[in-house]
Amino acid sequence: xxxxxxxxxxxxxxxxxxxxxxxxxxxxxxxxxxxxxxxxxxxxxxxxxxxxxxxxxxxxxxxxxxxxxxxxxxxxxxxxxxxxxxxxxxxxxxxxxxxxxxxxxxxxxxxxxxxxxxxxxxxxxxxxxxxxxxxxxxxxxxxxxxxxxxxxxxxxxxxxxxxxxxxxxxxxxxxxxxxxxxxxxxxxxxxxxxxxxxxxxxxxxxxxxxxxxxxxxxxxxxxxxxxxxxxxxxxxxxxxxxxxxxxxxxxxxxxxxxxxxxxxxxxxxxxxxxxxxxxxxxxxxxxxxxxxxxxxxxxxxxxxxxxxxxxxxxxxxxxxxxxxxxxxxxxxxxxxxxxxxxxxxxxxxxxxxxxxxxxxxxxxxxxxxxxxxxxxxxxxxxxxxxxxxxxxxxxxxxxxxxxxxxxxxxxxxxxxxxxxxxxxxxxxxxxxxxxxxxxxxxxxxxxxxxxxxxxxxxxxxxxxxxxxxxxxxxxxxxxxxxxxxxxxxxxxxxxxxxxxxxxxxxxxxxxxxxxxxxxxxxxxxxxxxxxxxxxxxxxxxxxxxxxxxxxxxxxxxxxxxxxxxxxxx
Amino acid sequence: xxxxxxxxxxxxxxxxxxxxxxxxxxxxxxxxxxxxxxxxxxxxxxxxxxxxxxxxxxxxxxxxxxxxxxxxxxxxxxxxxxxxxxxxxxxxxxxxxxxxxxxxxxxxxxxxxxxxxxxxxxxxxxxxxxxxxxxxxxxxxxxxxxxxxxxxxxxxxxxxxxxxxxxxxxxxxxxxxxxxxxxxxxxxxxxxxxxxxxxxxxxxxxxxxxxxxxxxxxxxxxxxxxxxxxxxxxxxxxxxxxxxxxxxxxxxxxxxxxxxxxxxxxxxxxxxxxxxxxxxxxxxxxxxxxxxxxxxxxxxxxxxxxxxxxxxxxxxxxxxxxxxxxxxxxxxxxxxxxxxxxxxxxxxxxxxxxxxxxxxxxxxxxxxxxxxxxxxxxxxxxxxxxxxxxxxxxxxxxxxxxxxxxxxxxxxxxxxxxxxxxxx
Numbered sequence: 001x002x003x004x005x006x007x008x009x010x011x012x013x014x015x016x017x018x019x020x021x022x023x024x025x026x027x028x029x030x031x032x033x034x035x036x037x038x039x040x041x042x043x044x045x046x047x048x049x050x051x052x053x054x055x056x057x058x059x060x061x062x063x064x065x066x067x068x069x070x071x072x073x074x075x076x077x078x079x080x081x082x083x084x085x086x087x088x089x090x091x092x093x094x095x096x097x098x099x100x101x102x103x104x105x106x107x108x109x110x111x112x113x114x115x116x117x118x119x120x121x122x123x124x125x126x127x128x129x130x131x132x133x134x135x136x137x138x139x140x141x142x143x144x145x146x147x148x149x150x151x152x153x154x155x156x157x158x159x160x161x162x163x164x165x166x167x168x169x170x171x172x173x174x175x176x177x178x179x180x181x182x183x184x185x186x187x188x189x190x191x192x193x194x195x196x197x198x199x200x201x202x203x204x205x206x207x208x209x210x211x212x213x214x215x216x217x218x219x220x221x222x223x224x225x226x227x228x229x230x231x232x233x234x235x236x237x238x239x240x241x242x243x244x245x246x247x248x249x250x251x252x253x254x255x256x257x258x259x260x261x262x263x264x265x266x267x268x269x270x271x272x273x274x275x276x277x278x279x280x281x282x283x284x285x286x287x288x289x290x291x292x293x294x295x296x297x298x299x300x301x302x303x304x305x306x307x308x309x310x311x312x313x314x315x316x317x318x319x320x321x322x323x324x325x326x327x328x329x330x331x332x333x334x335x336x337x338x339x340x341x342x343x344x345x346x347x348x349x350x351x352x353x354x355x356x357x358x359x360x361x362x363x364x365x366x367x368x369x370x371x372x373x374x375x376x377x378x379x380x381x382x383x384x385x386x387x388x389x390x391x392x393x394x395x396x397x398x399x400x401x402x403x404x405x406x407x408x409x410x411x412x413x414x415x416x417x418x419x420x421x422x423x424x425x426x427x428x429x430x431x432x433x434x435x436x437x438x439x440x441x442x443x444x445x446x447x448x449x450x451x452x453x454x455x456x457x458x459x460x461x462x463x464x465x466x467x468x469x470x471x472x473x474x475x476x477x478x479x480x481x482x483x484x485x486x487x488x489x490x491x492x493x494x495x496x497x498x499x500x501x502x503x504x505x506x507x508x509x510x511x512x513x514x515x516x517x518x519x520x521x522x523x524x525x526x527x528x529x530x531x532x533x534x535x536x537x538x539x540x541x542x543x544x545x546x547x548x549x550x551x552x553x554x555x556x557x558x559x560x561x562x563x564x565x566x567x568x569x
Numbered sequence: 570x571x572x573x574x575x576x577x578x579x580x581x582x583x584x585x586x587x588x589x590x591x592x593x594x595x596x597x598x599x600x601x602x603x604x605x606x607x608x609x610x611x612x613x614x615x616x617x618x619x620x621x622x623x624x625x626x627x628x629x630x631x632x633x634x635x636x637x638x639x640x641x642x643x644x645x646x647x648x649x650x651x652x653x654x655x656x657x658x659x660x661x662x663x664x665x666x667x668x669x670x671x672x673x674x675x676x677x678x679x680x681x682x683x684x685x686x687x688x689x690x691x692x693x694x695x696x697x698x699x700x701x702x703x704x705x706x707x708x709x710x711x712x713x714x715x716x717x718x719x720x721x722x723x724x725x726x727x728x729x730x731x732x733x734x735x736x737x738x739x740x741x742x743x744x745x746x747x748x749x750x751x752x753x754x755x756x757x758x759x760x761x762x763x764x765x766x767x768x769x770x771x772x773x774x775x776x777x778x779x780x781x782x783x784x785x786x787x788x789x790x791x792x793x794x795x796x797x798x799x800x801x802x803x804x805x806x807x808x809x810x811x812x813x814x815x816x817x818x819x820x821x822x823x824x825x826x827x828x829x830x831x832x833x834x835x836x837x838x839x840x841x842x843x844x845x846x847x848x849x850x851x852x853x854x855x856x857x858x859x860x861x862x863x864x865x866x867x868x869x870x871x872x873x874x875x876x877x878x879x880x881x882x883x884x885x886x887x888x889x890x891x892x893x894x895x896x897x898x899x900x901x902x903x904x905x906x907x908x909x910x911x912x913x914x915x916x917x918x919x920x921x922x923x924x925x926x927x928x929x930x931x932x933x934x935x936x937x938x939x940x941x942x943x944x945x946x947x948x949x950x951x952x953x954x955x956x957x958x959x960x961x962x963x964x965x966x967x968x969x970x971x972x973x974x975x976x977x978x979x980x981x982x983x984x985x986x987x988x989x990x991x992x993x
Binding site (some may be wrong): 040042043044046048056057062064079080081084085088089091092121122123147149165166167168169170171172173372485 | 614692733899907909914932936946947948
């Protein structure tokens, strides 16, 4: 196929859209509703181009090229049409950019620059409405919404949750839960994927920075834990390339900010492996319910409780690493440093908006004291650092003991497939008593939706599956329901790509960015001296000193939980 | 005429059978699918829903797909304001609609059809359902129709009142249980339509034309109408005429002749303008009434016949007031999916309101024109692309009257001007 774009010839034998051709030719066509990882909606009509012989302007994102096509991407007619469209969007948009969550990162702001819009001829037609913040995780400010539909696409196609959809029509068309409910009133998992794809500041995390700042000023003992995936993404908020490991910078800057102790959630990830691995072996040996499903991802827990409660028995009873940490901090550690649990504040730095909800679950508290008090997403942490006048230009420091020594197995929890890989490294050695020589299970890594493998552990061929994003979890759950799933063990991560693609991660979080973060995670794992959870000396010490045995009585009190059928009846 | 007999009233099943009922179906079932396509092609018939696309091409592309499961949809959503011809066809003889659906199903190789009827026509539902039931009982629907080996069933679906659901892909979304938003094409419905299967979507009037084409043969059919616009067309005439109603005339009849058929203007006043094709149609001033009603002559003025709605206005109607009503309709009926249609219709409606209360400026007219052009050029589907037709034609033919409104004058004395200029 030979086509011409802006007078330059281009030849290809592939099916391509005009937008793809322009990208290959380094020609800029502005877009707004287009997102590289989502199916094309062509709603916003910003990427208009002129195609010879066509009466109407065509959208580059969904128009396929054909032999002999002649395209102009940037003549006066095209520029005027694009400009008019963006002016109309602006006329119905709360343009208080300075106080917006997306200020500086907003794609609409970028467009006004590209199209040189300095004055809007259209009357402002915005009808202000209250900001929706009735849940602990996600805030929706529809005054900012430009109705591009990316959130709808991710919620309905990538996650297949359907918490939000376009409702109403004409000028009243809006994105949101049915009947304008808050997300807490519908089946929402709080995964926050809608936040990650929003081009403006219409959806964002419930901001807890202010509350954490207040705690830091108080007399309380304020400790913090940092999830595995934060160290490969936080750098992006400070101008570094995705995947840059900033492991040592985090404890250093958090101490400067005033946290009394900085701990690593990788530690409780290692602990999870021992608890979950033991639980798995016990199910395997005692005809327990199989396949066993992992339980680290709180968006996933929200999903199965609301959509597949009949399969809750398949879920591992292990709490997530965040909550294991919280439980140990307010019991074992509080006692160790002689502080009352109520005088201690546990802050989590998580890649996740669902973690905010998880921390507020009633079963995650003891005598009315929550195990985890505040959860900050990666984005909020970056803001906290900036508010306190710091950046990541600090000398590396180590995490604090006793929750500071960690393994590469704990680190890879941050990427889809990581929990499974970490579990296999330990289960193999525990069952066989032999040393596992090849630690890298490449079959379970990467962005593929459902990954499968068979691993021979002693006498048994253990059949495993790993899924990321809820549309794939749904597939596996349907298989289990219909009795077609002969897996033993399934890892499920709510977000596409796992925690490195979490709803609390810096924007943009595209597949390209996710792959770089994954590379960072696996590079970190490769370079660690300790790469298996069961070899972690600090974890061993915790068992010797306090827990006694995996899945033992104390473990069950502190590290395991139960689930609730939350399907609307 | 071809589609209606004079004052046809609902026929009983038996009477319909006697009155050439199912003759076309028997004829179709005795022929090969290719053969029927050839006959339709020879008739030159084009779709009556608005786009005027050759019927045989659409049918043939569905027929040629390799999929085993295919659907046909009879579009009776009829949401275009001032259009009520499909209602008459369904009311007067649902059996004809059913017969033509079966023929279409046979021709394209579909074993299932959907009749999607405008929600406001729910009162027709019992009669239509009983007609379907009778056809099933009498062997015209169901398995092995008339021992031909062909099986076909018809499902009835009610619309819920959204104008956009007349657009074929929005209609399909609606049948599938989702919000009626248009899909982008390609893929075309002929390849991926209802439940992602090849689907033929045709308007009621289009399908019904299959009956005279098969009964009379394409040569006789072609003697009706003009060379390129063959057959007859149903026009829904409303407004200030003496006898509003559905009129079947041959293509090539002039607009004036059609209006004369209705008895002319009721009030004794003069005609001011005629809007052809419903709210999304072009507004023609009285000096253009000699235009012939055919696809070619409307194409020549960069317009179309649309659904065949003819709204006739006399001199008591103010053009600004009329456009304000039209713009409010589109502001409400845009699905809201794409920016130009959602936001553009909103701004058009605001400016028309300003004009009608005397608060618009020259700048508003510039914005009105610029918005309309962008909507035509950039909207996602036909709704947004055609919504400004009336505005654009009035800016052309009635600029003087519109400009008078800028000076707080309404020549027809309809708009309440000037009274509230100081109110913000």
